Amino acid sequence: MSRYSAWAVFKNGFSGQKNWDRQWRDPEPKKEYDVVIVGAGLHGLATAYYLAKNHGIKNIAVLEKGWLGGGNAGRNTTIVRSNYMMPGNRYFYEHSLKLWEELSHELNYNVMFSQRHHVSLFHSPAARDAAARRYNTMRLTDTDGELWDLDTLKKEIPHLNYNNARFPIIGAAVQRRAGSARHDAVAWGYARGADRQGVDIIQNCEVTGVTREDGKVTALETSRGRIGAKKVGFAVAGNTSRLWQMAGLGNLPIESHKLQAFVSEPLKPLLDHVVVYGVGGAHFYISQSDKGGMVFGGDLDWYKSYAQRGNLPVVQDVAECATAIMPCLGRVRLLRHWSGVMDMSMDGSAFICKTPIDNLYLNGGWNYGGFKASPGSGWYFADLIANDRPDPVIEHFDLGRFKRGVIIDERGAGPDPKLHG
């Protein structure tokens, strides 16, 4: 498979750009693999990529019930940041952000990572104090973070509602290295990178059952037949509890909820940053895509479901937030909106861990924040599967933390998954 480069574009120009290689193959499943990853979202594809690249394992399959990137991977609002404070999250998300910074070169694929700053507004001195604590912790642990006063904010982002807001804006917490990326490109880049190293990505292949013998998983039953596996990793986001039950393991501390996203008609440049607004029950985040569409979202849909569609009350909430914080959006037409199925855990934090079955590994519980996590998640999940022990950075991401009482509750919201939205 050829590398992408300016020279390749030039050379292919002589044949009308018609002779590019396929980005990945469409292989028939083999009888058995050393590692089978279920789910060709960002986490599954990144895991396969790093298993091959970092650990030299080549006989790998990624099984996907639909098309790769058709789940949350291609449905999110693409915010990337590492402004986490809690031990357990802090170093993991920073490692992930560092991988983002090199990802286009690493994958030889333009993932359009744009470090346009993540700007979290605050509306009270108490919120400013909480932000100062979090952002000071970040600075003390080698991450960038700063607080902007109102004058700086007005200069940087002139179109916010500074005059008549129900909750007056008094400043913002900012991470400059944070930003956004193109979600499809990340999935395609990891898929192409994994395929180049011999990973079989098998689409339209739904896992319908898990065969266990002598305490181990030996094969997966799929819509394309039985596929043997020496090791299996689940990376199925909102479907994690379904797969867990297929493996005969009972219930997980996860609920599946819906989250919607919205995009407007394309506009001339209006917003250079990712802006987050959250106060008094409102929750809203917005950025502008490179095509000009305003991309935004709000809270979860507030009830459990596996359906990939949202409901109108949340559309109204999000529209109210949009016009409260950026009144000029009131005249903008909405182009589309959609939803994804979120795997909301009880403490709002993820799982990258071993399971009660020796050769079965779990990656899930990414809640509303798994896009930013995907490079780091793939990196550490691959390491866990290859070496059969967690790296210290992810040892807090296990299921046992609920038994030990050491949950990683970044929002301090308690054991109610929908409050972590």
Ligand SMILES: Cc1cc2nc3c(=O)[nH]c(=O)nc-3n(C[C@H](O)[C@H](O)[C@H](O)COP(=O)(O)OP(=O)(O)OC[C@H]3O[C@@H](n4cnc5c(N)ncnc54)[C@H](O)[C@@H]3O)c2cc1C
């Ligand atoms: C509207 C919305 C906005 C979001 N915004 C952000 C954001 O701004 N920043 C951020 O960091 N995160 C965000 N997220 C969260 C992020 O998108 C997810 O946490 C992340 O994509 C989940 O990991 P994934 O990509 O591997 O999941 P997915 O892409 O959902 O991958 C899982 C795959 O598993 C497949 N699968 C399921 N069951 C089976 C089966 N039985 N057999 C075979 N395959 C199966 C699915 O088809 C799917 O393709 C958002 C999510 C949504 C829905």
